[in-house]
Amino acid sequence: MTESQAAAGQPQHDGDASSAAAGAAPSRRAVLGWGGAGLALGAAAAGGAAAAFGGGTDMVSASAAGAAVPFHGEHQAGIASAVQDRLHFAAFDVKTKDRAELVALLKEWTAAARLMTAGLPVGDVYEGRPEAPPTDTGEALGLKPSRLTLTVGFGPGLFAKDRFGLEGRRPEALVDLELFPGDNLDPARSGGDLCVQACADDPQVAVHAIRQLARIGFGRVAVRWSQLGFGKTSSTTPDEQTPRNMMGFKDGTRNVSGTDQAALDRHVWVGAGDGSDWLTGGSYLVARRIRMNIETWDRTPLQEQEDIFGRDKGEGAPVGKSRERDEPFLKAMKPDSHVRLAHPDSNNGATILRRGYSFTDGTDGLGRLDAGLFFLAYQRDVRTGFVPIQRNLAKSDVLNEYIQHVGSAVFAVPPGVRDKDDWWGRALFA
């Protein structure tokens, strides 16, 4: 922070942030007293979001990249919300054995998430006691809310016997994933008792959010693994172009739209009669770290690349069609092509909502780009969502020659935080 910024004013972090989150969400900039543009943008976007919420989503115009996404709602933000540009995903091990401590942590996390998604720091940044480290680490100060969403999930370990008394509350649909053919899973990049998905248009905002939650959690939880992502590889807003993955292809054109309430209810949100009442309005998340063999892919002839996907590289049109969104004719594609095998029609209608991101973690020890797709899929039931699709792909997908699944985790994602008195997981621990 520059001196002029420091002199501009004190952050008003100690007020009731929930009112800020629910109404005209100020940008961090506005909060700092820079006034004007940031605040107006936040207000306009929040108004649009509020209107859209009546339709059951918290969609905001993707162009309002600095705006705040409402934190409170029937469903957690970060699932059907318009996909942001950046990701910081973290899985945590719960270290405490005390149920009350775990509950306290979830309440503190919720309060912190409420502030951060509104673009506010969590506690003091530079106006606290000089002897104490600042409560908020400060790297997001002066940045806009950047459509930050924080989405929490509960892993199977949380429901283990003799742990937190939750063994009877594990949903049947939260299955331990089978080992699929070709999987080469690293335990150090898999699993976790809790997860937090932070999505934002500014990577610094997403990184700050996870860092802050990890810090609040030290002693009660420990980060097990985390993943940074960039360049969303799927879109929940069909009016936009489908972004490209690291192989240069558009994939996931037929993703569930964040505004298609009927499709969301059918395929993404857990319904009232689905089994676990505490999860009604929630979802299930499957996270997979999929490494791509970038160098060999880049040596593959164009025709073969297009055959593998079943779409052309330029427009992304399905085989035999001219536009990306033309209805694919599956039988025109090779039987082992990726799009054909992943399509609901090849999987008895199985449909998932994808929110994947590209990742690049530098290079591996062999000089190869350590890159690929961090696949995030939300669904109403893992057994009828990800599992049949992945079985089909693992068995036959010709793309398998160029990819390998190296990390895996599954989580039950509770419903949204309703209001300022609510917290992540309240129904589970009730």
Next chain:
Amino acid sequence: MRPARLTVAAASVAAALTVATGCSQKSTGGDDAIRVAASDSACEVSKTEFPAGKVQIDVENKGSKVTEVYVLFPDARIVTERENIGPGTKASITAEIKAGDYEIVCKPGMKGDGIAQKVKATGAQGAAEEKRSPEADAAVTAYRAYVVAQAEETLPKAQAFVDAVKAGDVEAAKKAYAPSRIGWERTEPVAESFGDIDPKVDVREDGLEAGQDPAKDWTGWHRLEKSLWAENKIDDNDKKLADTLIADLNEWRKKVGEAEITPTSIANGAKELLDEVATGKVTGEEERYSHTDLVDFKANVEGAQKAYELLKPIAEKNDPELSKQLDTQFAALNTLLDKYRADQTSYEFTSYDKVGEAERKELSDGVNALAEPLSKLAAAVAK
């Protein structure tokens, strides 16, 4: 220890005075400030005498090189410092300075001895100390006794190590190595506050400054550690280094009684010890040849725990929740460490190269769990 640049920061933390750097909002007022005009060849000070107490120093770097500014005690210990002041930029430093003689030093290019100006803080002695509570005084007195006792208990153990090296007995020297370091590791932030002793006795090869030659300038425990474990032999130079080590440690014992100690510096010293564990021991960098990292680890935790326990009467009153948390986390980390020794009264720990990745992760999680609340202890005792 960590590389020299970090040691400088550590020294200022352990120094006597409550140091606050940062924004002008918290300053005592611009008119009283000492203005320092730094350039590539000068360090002009607006006044050479000022009243003791909370002092603000406004630095303006008018030169072309990045500079740093120090306030030093007459024996060159650091009162406070500010690094990385870029050309054309300003920075403010505030510090609680007692009456006495000091030097303000600018270091253009952040290299060399810098340009020094003698200054004097006038007025009543030790205003900050006078306000201390009886509990705080008791903690300071007891901690001073602790650091002196640690130095005195360490000397015979260091002598045994040095004797073995000088006798050319590699096995005996290896055995005596880790125990000779325990007292030092328990009180390292205090030792670091003397500036020059730490780099002499505890520097690692990668901590040498630019221009220093490992063959000539690398002294202390870790040079001997390399000879004993990596080279498995003792030569004449090592025997000379052993003499130097014991001479430097004697110097430490002499100085340690005069260390500047406050409740805040004790608390920050405890946090520093956990920082040492987090950056050097958990990674296995500190004892890369002997793999005795867990001995240092335990000693760092013991030193931090001692500091905390002396401050606990104050912490319990000001922040009972914090002190409860610290009790729990110290106990948890000690239990975790006990997994790596068969006899709970001995300092024979598992060699760190035998500690797997998952176990190191568990140790690291334990350090985070303790160090995060411990970072709040200084504020709790300063309330």
